Amino acid sequence: MLVMDCTLRDGANVVGKGFDARLTKMMIEGMIAAGITTIEMGNCLGLGAYEANGSIAPCTDEEYLQLIQPYLSQAEIGMFLGYKNATQPNVDLAARYGLKFLRIGANAGDGAGACEGIRRVKAAGMKCRYSLMKAYVLSPKELAEEAKMLADCGLDEITIMDSAGTMMPHETEAYTKELVAAVDIPVAFHGHNNLGLSVANAIAAAEAGATVFDCGLLGMARSAGNCATELLVATFQRLGYFKDIDLYKLLAFLDGELIPAMEEYNYHVAVKPFDLILGLAGCHSSFTKRFQNIADEMGVPLYQLIVEVSKRDQKAPSEELIRQIAADLV
Ligand SMILES: CC[C@H](O)CC(=O)C(=O)O
8 A cells, every 4th residue: 555645746736836945855854764765756747748939837847856866765756757758758867867667647548648658657767647537538448448458558557537526435446446356467546536536446446456646735726625645545544544644744844834834835634633533533622722721731742642542431531541641652
């Protein structure tokens, strides 16, 4: 099971066409520190998309490629690549700067035009992922046939993209099952949140055999956003996955750095880390003050305190119990 964080590509839609260098570095470092190490970055539409008349993102492709250099040994960093931009010069540029993968994208049904690009990426020594954008325009059977054709071109991984956030969990399940049966490469799922179903769809995809899950920090992505990385990690950890990711570190990064930085852009965070913790722990919000006061007084981390106390009592945790568990956390 793998988290594929797309904040630095799809998430940049919330600020324009790409994040600036400061935010890009801040997010890469925050993710790596928390153990999220598969990262798609660059401008919103991918390598080569905005370069024709000089980049309209804050950084050119080459500037993005330069700024990731210090992180290449710590994370699997790659870029999106629209299939029409999968030219030899673009693929060579990515390989020269040490990108670990390129993810070629085309609307479902247009895959035949992408095979040459897939072969170029593979010949340049990079992992080739693929995005079946607007996957819902084909039936699950048709999408699986296209996936099989693309896999035969040499792909390493294929993503079902719910680009409009229109899929219901039972539909996600049907698409995922068909693809998993049709190909022997990992199947990934990229869910937008327009119906508020991105986490439910990720869970449905996992139950149907998907092993890679796209997401964005704070849910940042085009339109209603992607499945929020922190929600994906929290819910999947509850299901027994992603134990190698440090959720508390991730939430501390969001509270301490990213949320304040995104205030500049008036970005609205739908589920704040504190509320996520209440949900994860099963802790009623009416206990907030009690937990906050004791955590402050005893100098213990609030989120861990809520989680640990709630393992013992979700109904009416007493001050005595909270203090007792806080003492263990000191
Ligand atoms: C770059 C095209 C597009 O935004 C890819 C994507 O994230 C989607 O289709 O959802």
